[in-house]
Amino acid sequence: MAKAQISSDSLDYIVNHVLLPPKLPQEGETPELxxxxxxxxxCLLRSSLERYRGDAQPNGFDPEIDRLWGIVARMLLKCSKxxxxxxxxxxxxxxxxxxxxxxxxxxxxxxxxxxxxxxRRSSENIIFECFExxxxxxxxIGCKGNLIRTFPARAVAxxxxxxxxxxxxxxxxxxxxxxxxxxxxxxxxxSFKSDSRNPETRDTADPAIVSDLLMAILGAVGEPASIxxxxxxxxxxxxxxxxxxxxRRSPLWLAIRATMQTILLRALSSETATTQxxxxxxxxxxxxxxxxxxxxxxxxTCHLITAKVAKRVYKLSDRTFxxxxxxxxxxxxxxxxxxxSDWQKSQIADAERATRLSTYSxxxxxLSLDNSRTYIKSVMANKHVILSKTSVFDPKCTSGLGxxxxxxxxxxxxxxxxxxIVLFDEFxxxxxxxxxxxxxxxxxxxxxxxxxxxxxxxxxxWIQAKEAYSCSPEQMSVMLLTILGLWHALxxxxxxxxxxxNEYSPEIPSDMxxxxxxxxxxxxxxxxxxxxxxxxxRSRSLCSHPSIFSDPKDKCFxxxxxxxSATHQALRTRIEDYAKTKKSEKESEWQQMSQAHENLLxxxxxxxxxxxxxxxxxxxxxxxSKSCHKCSLNWRANKMRIIKYEWPLPEAEPACRSxxxxxxxxxxxxxxxxxxxxxxxxxxxxKVVRGPSxxxxxxxxxxxxxxxxxxxxxxxxxSQVKPFGVTHYKVHFPAQVDELFCANAxxxxx
Numbered sequence: 248m249a250k251a252q253i254s255s256d257s258l259d260y261i262v263n264h265v266l267l268p269p270k271l272p273q274e275g276e277t278p279e280l281x282x283x284x285x286x287x288x289x290c291l292l293r294s295s296l297e298r299y300r301g302d303a304q305p306n307g308f309d310p311e312i313d314r315l316w317g318i319v320a321r322m323l324l325k326c327s328k329x330x331x332x333x334x335x336x337x338x339x340x341x342x343x344x345x346x347x348x349x350x351x352x353x354x355x356x357x358x359x360x361x362x363x364x365x366x367r368r369s370s371e372n373i374i375f376e377c378f379e380x381x382x383x384x385x386x387x388i389g390c391k392g393n394l395i396r397t398f399p400a401r402a403v404a405x406x407x408x409x410x411x412x413x414x415x416x417x418x419x420x421x422x423x424x425x426x427x428x429x430x431x432x433x434x435x436x437x438s439f440k441s442d443s444r445n446p447e448t449r450d451t452a453d454p455a456i457v458s459d460l461l462m463a464i465l466g467a468v469g470e471p472a473s474i475x476x477x478x479x480x481x482x483x484x485x486x487x488x489x490x491x492x493x494x495r496r497s498p499l500w501l502a503i504r505a506t507m508q509t510i511l512l513r514a515l516s517s518e519t520a521t522t523q524x525x526x527x528x529x530x531x532x533x534x535x536x537x538x539x540x541x542x543x544x545x546x547x548t549c550h551l552i553t554a555k556v557a558k559r560v561y562k563l564s565d566r567t568f569x570x571x572x573x574x575x576x577x578x579x580x581x582x583x584x585x586x587x588s589d590w591q592k593s594q595i596a597d598a599e600r601a602t603r604l605s606t607y608s609x610x611x612x613x614l615s616l617d618n619s620r621t622y623i624k625s626v627m628a629n630k631h632v633i634l635s636k637t638s639v640f641d642p643k644c645t646s647g648l649g650x651x652x653x654x655x656x657x658x659x660x661x662x663x664x665x666x667x668i669v670l671f672d673e674f675x676x677x678x679x680x681x682x683x684x685x686x687x688x689x690x691x692x693x694x695x696x697x698x699x700x701x702x703x704x705x706x707x708x709w710i711q712a713k714e715a716y717s718c719s720p721e722q723m724s725v726m727l728l729t730i731l732g733l734w735h736a737l738x739x740x741x742x743x744x745x746x747x748x749n750e751y752s753p754e755i756p757s758d759m760x761x762x763x764x765x766x767x768x769x770x771x772x773x774x775x776x777x778x779x780x781x782x783x784x785r786s787r788s789l790c791s792h793p794s795i796f797s798d799p800k801d802k803c804f805x806x807x808x809x810x811x812s813a814t815h816q817a818l819r820t821r822i823e824d825y826a827k828t829k830k831s832e833k834e835s836e837w838q839q840m841s842q843a844h845e846n847l848l849x850x851x852x853x854x855x856x857x858x859x860x861x862x863x864x865x866x867x868x869x870x871x872s873k874s875c876h877k878c879s880l881n882w883r884a885n886k887m888r889i890i891k892y893e894w895p896l897p898e899a900e901p902a903c904r905s906x907x908x909x910x911x912x913x914x915x916x917x918x919x920x921x922x923x924x925x926x927x928x929x930x931x932x933x934k935v936v937r938g939p940s941x942x943x944x945x946x947x948x949x950x951x952x953x954x955x956x957x958x959x960x961x962x963x964x965x966s967q968v969k970p971f972g973v974t975h976y977k978v979h980f981p982a983q984v985d986e987l988f989c990a991n992a993x994x995x996x997x
Contacts (some may be wrong), residue, residue, distance in 0.1 A: 253287045253291065253538060253542075254283070254287070255542070256280055256283075256284065257280075257283055257284040257287040257288075258287075258538065258539070258542060258544070260276060260280065260281070260284035260287075260288075260497075261284060261287065261288050261291070261535065262535075262539065262544070262548060262552075264288075264496055264497040264500050265288075265500060265532075265535065266548070266551060266552055266555065267482055267484070267496065268548055268551055269551075271484060271486055271494060272486065272494045273486050273487055273488035273489075273490060273494060274486075274487055274488070274489075274490030274491070274492060274493065274494055275487075275490065275491075275492035275493060275494050275495065276494075278333075278882070278885075279882070281497075282330065282331070282333070283873070285330050285497070285499055286327060286330065286331055286871075288497075288499075288500065289323055289326060289327040289330070289503075290327065291531075291534065291535065291538070292323055292503070292531065293320060293323045293324065293327070294534075295527075295530060295531045295534040295535075296316060296319065296320055296323070296527065296531075297320070298530075298534070299316070299527055299530045299531075300313060300316050300317075300320075302530075302570040302574075303568070303570065305570075311514070311515075312515070312519075312523060314350075315510060315511055315514055315515070315523075316523075316527075318350050318351065318352060318510055319507055319510055319511075321351055321352075322351070322352045322353070322354055322506060322507075322510070323503070325343055325351075325353055325354070326353075326354045326356075326499075326503070328343075328871065329343070329353075329354075329355060329356075330356060330499065331871030332856050332871055332875065332877075332878050333875075333877075333878035333879075333881040333882045333885070334424060334427060334428050334851075334877075334878065334881045335355070335357075335420075335423055335424045335427040335428075336424065336855075336856055337417070337420040337421050337423075337424045338420075338855070339856070340355075340416075340419075340420035340423060340424065341416050341417060341420045344366075344410075344416045344419070344420070345411075345416070347366070347368040347373075348368065349368055349369070349370060350367075350368065350369070351367070351368050352365055352366070352367050352368075352506060352510060353365065353366040353367075354502060354503070354506050355423060356380060356498065356499050356502055357380075357423060357426050357427050357454075357457055358380075358427055359426060359427055359428055359429055359430045359431075359452065360426050360427070360431070360434065360452055360454050360456045360457050361379060361380045361381055361451045361452040361453070361454050361498070362377055362378070362379065362380055362426075362454035362456070362457035362458060363377060363378055363379075363380050363399075363498070363502040363505075364376070364377045364423070364457055364461070365377075365399065365506055365509075368407075371406075371407070372404045372405060372406050372407055372410075372469075372472075373404070373405045373406075373407060373410040374402055374403070374404050374405075374472050374474065375402065375403045375404075375405065375462065375465050375469075376399035376401070376402045376472075376474065376509075377399060377400060377401055377402075377454070377457050377458050377461070377462060378396075378398050378399045378400040378401075378454075378458075378505070379400065379451075379454045379458070380451075380454070380498030380499075380501070380502065381451045381483070381495050381496075381498045382394060382396065382451070382481075382483060383436075383450070383451055384449075384450060384451065384485040384493070387483045387484065387485050388485055393480035393481060393482055394480070394481050394482075394483065395478060395479070395480055395481075396478070396479055396481050397476050397477070397478050397479075398476060398477050398478075398479065398505040398508075398509065399474070399476065399505075399509070400458060401458055401462050402471065402472040402473075402474045403462055403465045403466050403469045403470070403471060403472055404469050404470055404471070404472035405465055405468055405469035406469070409468050409469070415468070422461065426456055426457065426461075428881070428885060430448075430452065430979060431452070431456055434452045434453045434454075434455060434456055435447060435448065435450065435452050435453075436450040436451075436453075448491075448492070448976075449487070449491075449492060449493055451495075474509075474513075475509065475512050475513050476509075477505060477508045477509055477512055479501075479504070479505060479508075481501060482496070483495065483496045484496065504528075507524060507527075508520065508521075508524050511523055511524055522563070522566045525559065525563050525566075526563070526566075526567060526568050526571045528559065529556060529559045529560060529563070529567070529571050529574075529575055530571050530574060530575075532552060532555060532556050532559070533556060533571075533574045533575050533577075533578045535552065536549065536552045536553060536556065536578045536582065537578055537581075539552065540578075540581060540582060540585060546585075546586055546589060549582050549585075549586075550582065550586065553578065553579045553582045553583075556575050556578065556579060557575070557579060560572060560575050653685060654685070654697065654700055654701065654704070655674055655677055655704070656704075657670070657674060657704065657707055657708060657711065659711060664715070667711075667715055668715060671708075671711075671712055671715065671716075671726075674708065674729070675725055675726075675729045678729050678732045678733060679728075679729070679732060679769075679770070679773055682732065682733070682736050683736065686736050686739055686740060691743075693740045693744070695744075695913070695914035695915045695918070696914075697740070698737060698740060698741060698744075698914065698915040698918040698919065699914060699915075699917075699918045701733055701736060701737045701740075701918065701922075702733075702737060702918035702919070702921050702922040703918075704733065705730050705733040705734065705737075705922050705925070706921070706922070706925055708726075708729065708730065708733075709726070709730055709925065709929065709930065712726045713726065720764050721764050721765075721766050724763035724764045724765050725765065725766075725770065727760060727763060727930065728760070728763060728765065728770055728773065728774055730926065730930065731760060731774070731777050731926070732773065732777070733922070734755065734922050734923065734926060735777050735780060737918065737919055737922055738753060738780075738784070738919065740915070741915050741916065741918070741919040742784075744915050745808075745913065745915065745916055747804070747807060747808060747811075748795075748804070748916075748919075749784070749787050749788070750787075750788055750789050750792055750807075751788050751789075751792050751794075751795050751804055752784075752785060752788045752792075752794060752795070753781055753784040753785065753788070753923075754794065754795060754796065754923050754927060755781055755923065755926060755927070756781075757778045757781040757782045757785065758778075759926075759931060760774060760777075760778070792804075795920065795923075796920075796924070796962065796997055797997060798995070798996045798997050799899070799901045799902040799904075799905035799906075799964070799995055799997075800901050801901055803901065803905065805904060805905040805908035805909065806901050806904045806905060806908075808908055808913075809904040809905075809907060809908045810904070812908075814911065815904075815907050815908055815911060818907055818910065818911055818954065819896070819903070819904075819907045821954075822895055822896060822907070822951070822954060823896070826894060826895050826896075826950075829892060830892055830988065833892040833987055833988070834984060834987070836889065837889060837982070837984055837987055840887060840889055840980065841980065841981065841982070843887070844884050844887050844980040844981060845981075847880050847881075847883055847884040847887075848880075848881070848884050850880055851877050851880035851881050851884070854876060854877040854880070855877065856871060856872075856875050856877050856878060857871070857872040857874070857875040857876065857877070858871055858872060859871075859872050884980070887979075887980045888977040888978065888979060888980075889977065889978045889980070889982065889987065890971070890972060890977055890978075891971045891972075891976065891977070891978060891986070891987055891988065891989050892987055892988050892989070893950060893970055893971045893972060893989055893990075893991055893992060894950075894988070894989070894990055894991050895948075895950030895951050895991065896951075896991060897991045897993065897995065898990050898991060902995050905964060905995065906945060906951065906964060906995060909945050909960075909963055909964050910945070910951060910954045910955050910956065911954070911955075911956045912956070912958060912960060914958060917958045917959075917960045920960065920961075920962055921959075921960065921961045921962070924961050924962050925961070939967070941965035941966060941967055941996075942965075942966055942967055942968060942969040943965065943966055943969060943970060943973070943993065944963055944964070944965040944966075945963055945964040945965065945995070946963060948970060948993065949970070949972055950970070950972075950991075962997065963997075964995040964996070964997060965995070965996060966993035966994050966995055966996065967994065967996070968992055968993055968994045969992070970991075970992055970993055971989055971992055
């Protein structure tokens with residue numbers, strides 16, 4: 248047999264799934280990589296088994312044991328031919344059914360159904376055995392240690408005469424071919440999203456289509472079989488990070504090992520069969536180590552596999568065959584020699600690294616002062632430098648505050664610390680003395696831009712002043728009083744512009760600033776006036792209304808505002824009209840893709856798989872072509888997915904109205920809410936406590952982002968539940984049109 252040329256990706260796959268090293272991938276491999284790597288794994292197993300049988304002959308050759316290993320070799324060859332194609336070919340299956348000899352075993356991995364079916368030909372009948380390929384993720388994650396499984400789970404015996412009927416073989420091949428490629432949604436675990444059931448493709452399928460349906464059909468023409476079962480302690484894992492499909496250990500590798508053991512157990516004693524199987528596994532791991540070493544694989548992983556080989560030899564003790572022991576010892580010594588050589592090279596390279604500065608020169612200490620000679624000579628000559636006459640100091644005191652529509656602007660860039668304190672003092676005086684008069688004078692002419700400027704002014708002042716005043720409790724108190732003064736002015740303006748706000752609480756507790764250390768009586772009077780204003784606002788609000796920062800519900804501010812806003816109602820109509828258009832486009836896309844899917848399958852059905860013949864030692868082996876056009880068509884058809892169309896607005900009316908309101912929130916209200924949130928969250932808490940990050944915000948949701956007014960709101964609607972568009976829930980073909988559409992999955996919270 249020609250030695251397999253294993254690609255780097257395939258070798259990584261084999262190492263990860265055979266050895267289970269500490270560092271494993273965090274997402275499942277692509278189907279194409281899996282198929283190629285499984286071919287390389289089967290080829291490596293076959294070549295290793297051929298060498299194992301050859302080395303065993305001079306060491307107590309047993310014809311019966313060699314016959315059993317020949318059955319295993321034929322099983323691996325048939326399995327390689329079946330798994331080399333994207334789909335199970337009914338014609339290939341029928342050919343293999345007819346070519347089954349006595350004691351032959353046909354291993355079939357039915358991928359889409361997560362099931363393994365083995366067909367054994369005995370002298371009297373044909374035995375069908377099946378078991379689950381990959382256990383449920385919950386069983387793997389919830390298991391402490393290894394998961395104990397029994398193989399096979401179920402067995403049915405059919406007479407040879409019945410099995411050899413053309414109609415049975417044809418129907419069985421067609422059943423397995425279809426079951427291998429088509430996922431049955433009812434057999435997949437279901438998850439609920441947006442009150443709809445969705446097949447959880449990250450989970451493993453229930454193998455009932457094979458283990459229950461197929462075995463029941465076979466049981467009707469046969470009878471339950473009494474067989475020898477093998478119990479294995481299996482290791483698996485479920486790993487994923489930002490991936491559509493989690494990483495799972497190869498089910499085919501498990502099926503191969505289980506089938507090997509059952510072949511040996513049914514002809515040998517339990518101890519002899521176990522000894523034979525474990526010796527071969529040591530031999531195979533040694534061969535795998537040799538391949539890894541020849542490819543300069545990672546030293547840590549090579550060390551890991553030699554440790555596993557040594558552990559297996561130790562556990563098998565004196566039952567380890569001499570030729571297996573010598574092979575294991577040889578590969579371990581070669582790896583150790585390689586590691587020692589690499590370590591010595593690393594030490595030499597480290598020793599040659601420069602660790603001292605190069606030799607310095609005296610000229611490096613010379614200091615040139617080319618332009619200082621004249622000055623130094625004059626000083627040495629004791630000549631006095633005549634100073635020019637000084638000018639009269641005549642400072643011009645001007646305000647450091649800028650102006651924007653008669654409102655101050657803070658500019659502290661380039662100012663010294665003392666100048667910054669003076670600027671803040673001037674600003675604080677303006678807020679307490681001139682801002683109320685400005686509010687009264689502007690009357691009804693205050694604009695939303697003025698509101699935004701006041702809120703941004705308060706935030707900028709807070710960020711800059713809290714550092715300048717950090718060592719002075721009195722100045723910190725004046726700073727907080729100033730921010731409260733800005734909030735008071737903004738609240739007066741916004742409640743006049745949006746009268747509905749008077750029905751809701753101002754959110755600021757009236758006793759929030761009782762602990763301030765104010766140095767002047769006038770400041771205390773200002774604080775008292777602010778507290779009375781807050782109490783007055785609270786008395787006018789309705790107790791039955793929720794907080795402005797509450798989640799969407801009846802009587803919340805957003806819902807009430809929407810009810811009286813023609814602008815927001817028109818916005819909702821625009822959104823829904825556009826959504827209906829997109830829904831029609833999605834249906835047209837589905838029709839085109841469904842037709843393309845049918846065309847691909849129809850074209851693939853009339854083709855045969857492409858094979859490559861390789862003549863080696865007067866034997867002709869057929870290998871499936873990796874560029875097979877039939878498999879390429881099947882792969883393209885199986886890869887076809889269509890993303891569900893998610894209705895952009897929530898089904899619940901309060902959530903829907905709140906979402907529309909937040910898309911085009913009034914600018915003056917946004918300014919008030921930002922400043923109020925800053926007082927409650929930034930100023931009012933000793934330590935900022937952040938909750939879990941949401942999965943998506945209203946403004947970033949693709950279905951509504953085009954309608955967002957892009958206002959800089961610190962508070963918005965967000966959802967911990969992701970929309971369908973960014974999840975792994977995609978519709979597989981063939982699909983019904985009803986599967987394409989779903990309600991909005993987001994659960995908005997403030």
